[in-house]
Structure formats: structure tokens, C-alpha cells
Amino acid sequence: MSDTLWVLVTALAGVxxxxxxxxxxxxxxVALPALVAAGVPPVxxxxxxxxxxxxxxxxxxxxHRRELAPVGAASTRALTGVSVLGGxxxxxxxxxxxxxxFDAAVPWLLAFATMLLGCGRRLSGALGRALGRPVGMGSRTLLAGQFALALYGGYFGGAVGxxxxxxxxxxxxxxxxxxxxxxxxxxxxxxxxxxALYLLASDALDTPALLAALLTGAVAGGYAGAHLARRLPARVLRAVVLSTAATMTALYFVRG
Incomplete structure (x- = not known):
């Protein structure tokens, strides 16, 4: 396949x-396998x-800037700071x-996350009834959990969302x-x-044409997807999130 065709394929993968x-x-x-198929080393x-x-x-x-709301007891600024640091x-x-x-453990992490997505609210409610009070993480526990996820997201990126x-x-x-x-x-x-670190210390800029194609496609897809998500009913959006999680988990087990 020619270099030009790989650039096109990478742009579509970005969308x-x-x-x-x-x-x-x-x-x-989607993005990672496309780059690997184009000849970019996995890391x-x-x-x-x-x-x-x-x-x-x-x-x-x-x-979604006007729809942002704090998660739990932690402030948005603290949550964001922890996410940046962990990443x-x-x-x-x-x-x-x-x-x-770590790559060997990723499918199991995804399976665990998918299970929590599907059963998290029910499990939270069951725990609350068992304890006689609503389940709710304090700000420190929430920030510690967010830091762990951000650390994972900076290391691998897959399914942190x-x-x-x-x-x-x-x-x-x-x-x-x-x-x-x-x-x-x-x-x-x-x-x-x-x-911030990848641009300074990795080889991410060694394939500028592929990177630019992926970036351009991703911006277009991200912007369009965000507008679509705003119009989807809550039930449909939950189904999309859960089905995406289940599909990506299954594909990663097959890949592994």
C-alpha cells in the first residue's frame, strides 16, 4: 500500500x-492499530x-463546556489537576x-471496567441499602481513584474514558x-x-504525515461525535457507552 493511501486510511481511523x-x-x-499497520512501532x-x-x-x-458539573465532593479544578499529573x-x-x-493485563482491566459500567449503579444502590446510607466516595478517595486512572491513561490510553x-x-x-x-x-x-511528555521525549513526531492525518480526522470525528452525544437521550447514550465498552473489550481479547 502506498504512503498516500496509508495517510488516507489513518485519517479515516482518526475520524x-x-x-x-x-x-x-x-x-x-482504532487509532493505535491503524498506526501499527502503517509501520509505526507499537510504543x-x-x-x-x-x-x-x-x-x-x-x-x-x-x-460540552456549559454542561460541566462537579463529580462528587472533589472540585473540578482538583479533579483536572490530578488527571493532568497522572497522565x-x-x-x-x-x-x-x-x-x-501491562499489555497482557489490559483486556482484564477492560472487562472489569465494562462490568462496573453495566452494574455500577445497581451495585452502588445495593451497597447503600446494606449500609443504611447512600454510597459516596469522599474527595480524597475520588481523587486517588482518578489519579490511578490517569496514570493508566497516560501509560496506555485505551479505554480510560x-x-x-x-x-x-x-x-x-x-x-x-x-x-x-x-x-x-x-x-x-x-x-x-x-x-506534554510525549512531544519532548518520544518519537511521536517522527511520522509527521501520519500524525497530522490522524489528528485532523480525530478533531472532525470528536467534534461531530460531541454534538451527536448532546442530542442522544440519556438511555441511548448509556447504551452507546456500554456497547462500546463491551465491543472494545471483546476485540482486545481477540487481539491478545
């Missing part, structure tokens, strides 16, 4: 990845896909540690549709933290 991230998460599972492809998806995530967050540290881990052992509503659902009983705008904003923060 799909940006749209998926805006609707429910999982865009990395560099992981860094490049994160860099390319930052503008798309920011575009999606901009569309940057996770990117550092990718650059200094072997990825093979799926795991966030899973965490918020099980710990706070938050509906995925209600937390959707903040999810997009926090994914953008994680990617931004990771990108």
Missing part, C-alpha cells in the same frame, strides 16, 4: 477514533495516538518500562450520561498531561 471517544470511549483501539504508535487525540478531546470538551506520570512510565506485561464513568458509577452512583461532559473534559486533561 472513527475521535467519534468513539466523544460518544463513549475506546478511540485508542511510538501509542504515544502518537495519544498526541493526535488531544485536540479531538479538547474539541469535545468545548462543545504525565503515566507517559513517563511508558517511556521507561517494558509494556509487554470507559473506566472513568465506571469508577464514578460504583463510587458515587453517578449515571454515565450525567457524567458524560466531565468524562470528556477529564480524558482531555489526561491526554494533555501525557502529550
Amino acid at each position: 472513527a477514533a475521535g467519534g468513539l471517544n466523544a460518544l463513549g470511549g475506546g478511540g485508542t483501539f 511510538t504508535a501509542n504515544a502518537s495516538s495519544t498526541v493526535a487525540l488531544v485536540p479531538a478531546a479538547v474539541a469535545g470538551a468545548w462543545v 504525565g506520570l503515566g507517559a513517563g512510565l511508558l517511556l521507561v518500562l517494558p509494556a509487554a506485561s 470507559i473506566m472513568m464513568p465506571a469508577l464514578w458509577g460504583i463510587g458515587l452512583g453517578l449515571d454515565p450520561a450525567a457524567g458524560h461532559p466531565m468524562r470528556i473534559a477529564q480524558v482531555a486533561a489526561v491526554y494533555a498531561g501525557a502529550t
Whole structure:
């Protein structure tokens, strides 16, 4: 396949990845394989896909800027700061540690996140009834959990946007549709933290044509997907998020 055709394929993968991230998460599972198929080494492809998806995530967050609401007891500023810091540290881990052992664990992490997405609110309600009070994480616990997810997101990137509503659902009983705008904003923060390091210390800029194609496609897909998500009923959006999680988990098991 010619270089020009690979650029086109990568741009289309970017549209799909940006749209998926805006609707429910999982865009990395489209962007990363496209870059690897085009001949980019896996670690560099992981860094490049994160860099390319930052503008798309920011575009999606901009569309939802008036709908952002605090998650739990933590302030939006604190949550975002933790996301940026964790994303940057996770990117550092990718650059200094072997990825093979962590990559083997990713399908199981995704399966766990999908289970939490599907059962999180019911489990939260059951725990609340058992304890005689509503389940609710305090700000420190929420920020610690967010930091762990951001660390994962900076290191690998795949499905961090799926795991966030899973965490918020099980710990706070938050509906995925209600937390959707903040999810997009926090994914953008994680990617931004990771990108700051990737641009300085990785080989993400070694394939500028592919990176530019992926980035351009992702922005278009992310912007369109964010507008579509605003128009979807809450029940439909929840179904999209859960089906995306289940599909990406199954595909990753097949891939692994």
C-alpha cells in the first residue's frame, strides 16, 4: 500500500477514533492499530495516538463546556489537576518500562471496567441499602481513584474514558450520561498531561504525515461525535457507552 493511501486510511481511523471517544470511549483501539499497520512501532504508535487525540478531546470538551458539573465532593479544578499529573506520570512510565506485561493485563482491566459500567449503579444502590446510607466516595478517595486512572491513561490510553464513568458509577452512583461532559473534559486533561511528555521525549513526531492525518480526522470525528452525544437521550447514550465498552473489550481479547 502506498504512503498516500496509508495517510488516507489513518485519517479515516482518526475520524472513527475521535467519534468513539466523544460518544463513549475506546478511540485508542482504532487509532493505535491503524498506526501499527502503517509501520509505526507499537510504543511510538501509542504515544502518537495519544498526541493526535488531544485536540479531538479538547474539541469535545468545548462543545460540552456549559454542561460541566462537579463529580462528587472533589472540585473540578482538583479533579483536572490530578488527571493532568497522572497522565504525565503515566507517559513517563511508558517511556521507561517494558509494556509487554501491562499489555497482557489490559483486556482484564477492560472487562472489569465494562462490568462496573453495566452494574455500577445497581451495585452502588445495593451497597447503600446494606449500609443504611447512600454510597459516596469522599474527595480524597475520588481523587486517588482518578489519579490511578490517569496514570493508566497516560501509560496506555485505551479505554480510560470507559473506566472513568465506571469508577464514578460504583463510587458515587453517578449515571454515565450525567457524567458524560466531565468524562470528556477529564480524558482531555489526561491526554494533555501525557502529550506534554510525549512531544519532548518520544518519537511521536517522527511520522509527521501520519500524525497530522490522524489528528485532523480525530478533531472532525470528536467534534461531530460531541454534538451527536448532546442530542442522544440519556438511555441511548448509556447504551452507546456500554456497547462500546463491551465491543472494545471483546476485540482486545481477540487481539491478545
